[in-house]
Amino acid sequence: MVAKRRSKKGDEMPHDIVPMLCTLVEKPPASEEYLYEVKWDGYRIIAYVSDANVTLRSRGGQDYTAKYPLVVRALAQLGHDAVLDGEVVVFGDDGLPDFGALQRYNGKTTPISYCLFDLLWLDGKSMLDEPLESRKALLQKVIGRFPVLRYSESFDDGHALYTEMQNRGLEGIIAKLRGSVYIPGNRGSYWLKIPTRIRQEFVIGAYAESERGRAFRSLLFGAYNNAGQLEWIGRSGGGFKHKEMPAILARLKKLEIKKSPFVNKILDTKGAVIHYLKPVLVANFEFAAWTESGRIRKPATFLGFRTDKDPKTVVRELPTSVPKNTPQEEKRPLKKTSHAGKTMVSKKQHKYLNRDSNWKRIDEEQQDAEWLDFEMQHCTIPVHNLQRELWKDVPKGKLLIYYNQISSLILPYIYDRPQSLNLKLTHAGGPTTFLKDMENRQPDCAQIFTTKREIENRQKRNVIDYLVVNNAETLIYMIDLGCVDVNPWSSRVQHPKEPDYLWLDLDPTIPGSFSKSDKREAEEVGFNMAKETALAAHEVLKKFKLTSFVKTSGKTGMHIYIPCHGFSNAMVTDMAYKLAKEIHLLVPDITTLNRTVAQRGNNVYIDPEQNYYTKTLAAPYSIRPYHEPLVSAPLDWREVKPSLDRWAFNLNTMQDRLRKKGDLFQRLMDKKIAASNAKILMKRFGE
Numbered sequence: 001m002v003a004k005r006r007s008k009k010g011d012e013m014p015h016d017i018v019p020m021l022c023t024l025v026e027k028p029p030a031s032e033e034y035l036y037e038v039k040w041d042g043y044r045i046i047a048y049v050s051d052a053n054v055t056l057r058s059r060g061g062q063d064y065t066a067k068y069p070l071v072v073r074a075l076a077q078l079g080h081d082a083v084l085d086g087e088v089v090v091f092g093d094d095g096l097p098d099f100g101a102l103q104r105y106n107g108k109t110t111p112i113s114y115c116l117f118d119l120l121w122l123d124g125k126s127m128l129d130e131p132l133e134s135r136k137a138l139l140q141k142v143i144g145r146f147p148v149l150r151y152s153e154s155f156d157d158g159h160a161l162y163t164e165m166q167n168r169g170l171e172g173i174i175a176k177l178r179g180s181v182y183i184p185g186n187r188g189s190y191w192l193k194i195p196t197r198i199r200q201e202f203v204i205g206a207y208a209e210s211e212r213g214r215a216f217r218s219l220l221f222g223a224y225n226n227a228g229q230l231e232w233i234g235r236s237g238g239g240f241k242h243k244e245m246p247a248i249l250a251r252l253k254k255l256e257i258k259k260s261p262f263v264n265k266i267l268d269t270k271g272a273v274i275h276y277l278k279p280v281l282v283a284n285f286e287f288a289a290w291t292e293s294g295r296i297r298k299p300a301t302f303l304g305f306r307t308d309k310d311p312k313t314v315v316r317e318l319p320t321s322v323p324k325n326t327p328q329e330e331k332r333p334l335k336k337t338s339h340a341g342k343t344m345v346s347k348k349q350h351k352y353l354n355r356d357s358n359w360k361r362i363d364e365e366q367q368d369a370e371w372l373d374f375e376m377q378h379c380t381i382p383v384h385n386l387q388r389e390l391w392k393d394v395p396k397g398k399l400l401i402y403y404n405q406i407s408s409l410i411l412p413y414i415y416d417r418p419q420s421l422n423l424k425l426t427h428a429g430g431p432t433t434f435l436k437d438m439e440n441r442q443p444d445c446a447q448i449f450t451t452k453r454e455i456e457n458r459q460k461r462n463v464i465d466y467l468v469v470n471n472a473e474t475l476i477y478m479i480d481l482g483c484v485d486v487n488p489w490s491s492r493v494q495h496p497k498e499p500d501y502l503w504l505d506l507d508p509t510i511p512g513s514f515s516k517s518d519k520r521e522a523e524e525v526g527f528n529m530a531k532e533t534a535l536a537a538h539e540v541l542k543k544f545k546l547t548s549f550v551k552t553s554g555k556t557g558m559h560i561y562i563p564c565h566g567f568s569n570a571m572v573t574d575m576a577y578k579l580a581k582e583i584h585l586l587v588p589d590i591t592t593l594n595r596t597v598a599q600r601g602n603n604v605y606i607d608p609e610q611n612y613y614t615k616t617l618a619a620p621y622s623i624r625p626y627h628e629p630l631v632s633a634p635l636d637w638r639e640v641k642p643s644l645d646r647w648a649f650n651l652n653t654m655q656d657r658l659r660k661k662g663d664l665f666q667r668l669m670d671k672k673i674a675a676s677n678a679k680i681l682m683k684r685f686g687e
Contacts, residue, residue, distance in 0.1 A: 010124025017046050017120060018185035019059050019085060022174060022193035024317045028158035029175055036158040039172040039193060040115045041097040042089035043308045052076045060310035067107055071114045074148035081123050082142060086116035096168065103304055116143055117152035120182055129671055131179040166196045184494050188470060197286055203311045204281040205230055205261040207252050208272035215245035217272055222262055223316040227353060227440045229263035230279050234296030239303060252277060282309040290318060353439040356459040361433050365425040376473045378445035383480040390428040391629055399623060402651050403479050407472035409663060410621045416492040418449045418466035420616045423482030428625040438465045446474040449493045468493060484625040487616035502572045503617055504537060504560040505607040506530045509600040526556045527646055529590045533604045534558040534640050536586040546680055547673045549665055552646050554624030554632035559617060563674040564681055569613040575685040576608030620665050623651060634664040
């Protein structure tokens with residue numbers, strides 16, 4: 001996690017950056033938007049250089065400073081304060097990386113290289129949000145001609161570089177989107193890895209005894225699944241040097257335990273005596289292919305231990321097809337395949353990780369449903385009950401089409417943000433089934449954010465796997481599951497307790513005792529008050545020179561976004577409350593700050609509490625489960641006036657509006673706006 005707080009001297013130097021990761025793909029992308037680098041066979045290292053003091057940290061956060069004194073000495077002479085990303089590599093006499101030599105590195109005299117490919121911070125300025133090509137150009141200038149520091153070149157022709165790596169027997173190549181930012185810890189479509197051979201790290205959880213005089217017969221290994229469980233995947237009986245095997249066995253014996261660490265059964269033991277191990281050793285293996293069940297087809301070859309990897313971060317990496325677009329550009333038609341009549345598997349086969357799991361309701365709704373498969377770029381998404389009416393004459397299939405068409409627009413506002421799912425399993429106006437924990441039900445191309453449960457509940461496990469919607473496939477999956485609206489956090493997984501904006505939710509209080517016709521009239525009165533409150537809010541924000549963005553809620557309220565950064569959820573909530581008081585002073589007769597619904601009267605509640613950690617707000621362009629499929633529509637502030645008609649923003653009109661107005665929220669994540677707002681908020685409301 002990286003704190004991005006701006007001081008008077010500049011951006012504070014980070015000290016705990018989690019390296020950006022690559023997605024495994026089958027072949028180099030056929031796109032000029034990527035540049036290509038050699039995939040070095042070494043240890044990934046983030047270097048922190050401050051006043052000639054150097055710290056080296058591995059991908060898992062371990063301190064490797066003492067291991068590589070030659071690298072430390074070169075970086076100490078850099079002449080800059082910097083944070084750099086690269087791989088430590090030992091090259092053999094043939095000029096090729098030698099991973100075995102790296103493992104045997106003596107730390108003193110053996111030649112070693114630090115192959116640098118990224119610059120993350122330099123002399124008081126964060127480089128994380130700068131385009132990749134700009135970062136690399138500056139990196140090349142900074143590292144100069146130090147013999148130990150080696151600039152990792154970029155190439156334009158990925159297929160030619162891949163062929164060259166195959167011919168030289170090297171590990172593979174990396175493809176990186178030219179204009180991409182650096183997102184710590186992210187594994188998305190910005191960086192892709194294309195190996196020449198299938199190599200992967202796994203966690204060793206057992207070994208089999210040998211009957212032929214060898215120290216051991218084979219190592220049994222696995223990877224962690226989304227539920228945090230170690231799954232057995234395969235075995236390795238080759239690649240070990242005979243003279244090294246006794247030392248490896250001695251190392252294994254110290255870790256022996258009585259019970260298997262694997263959640264699943266080890267297959268094909270062939271009668272061998274199995275010794276279970278504490279799952280702390282990570283090793284690199286080369287193998288032929290994956291089976292359809294997600295295991296390794298034949299025994300793998302042992303390549304060496306990886307002491308730089310945290311076992312808990314080791315997951316199964318299956319190669320995907322090459323993405324054709326960046327997350328902000330994904331927009332593809334749904335391609336239907338003929339699977340009509342396909343039914344959901346029996347609910348008896350489902351496993352519930354929480355005792356009172358709401359997945360039981362979902363499984364009941366899906367039982368005996370008719371399914372269709374939609375083939376999309378990253379994975380195929382099954383969808384069901386497309387003809388079910390959510391609103392009168394508006395079937396579920398039409399809602400799916402809307403979100404697919406709007407995916408390229410909505411994805412930037414939900415990317416890397418955990419979701420709380422509000423499911424409508426009958427119709428848009430029906431009861432809501434709330435869902436936070438995916439319980440290992442997400443599609444293969446979805447991402448998950450795992451966090452500890454804030455409040456202990458004996459009916460639930462102590463962690464929550466939130467769904468993260470980073471592609472159109474996951475968006476379609478979520479809507480098919482039962483969501484009408486999309487509700488992301490205000491923060492991203494890289495800094496989950498540091499929101500990217502302050503929210504003001506202007507929420508009219510509509511008494512529930514009205515008849516149906518009277519309630520509609522009361523809702524119109526409520527929306528008129530929300531508009532008046534929004535105008536008052538705009539006056540307050542202009543007075544403080546805060547840049548803000550406004551949208552309809554899609555129901556009766558209004559939402560205001562104030563970009564900022566460097567604050568905790570608690571700080572932002574407190575600032576929101578202070579702003580709410582300023583707004584209330586301008587319109588005291590129609591607004592309230594009372595959080596108790598029964599004591600609000602018929603007023604607009606200026607809600608600061610949506611800024612709490614894990615709270616959500618309907619995303620821009622989200623449809624809402626209301627009387628009709630209205631959209632939470634971004635507005636120009638000049639549109640906020642008494643004549644503003646919320647009914648004009650709906651599923652049928654949004655595409656035409658976008659053609660005329662464009663995306664009115666496109667500057668929402670502008671870091672200059674966030675920095676300016678943050679400075680003002682801290683000065684005015686930070687005490």
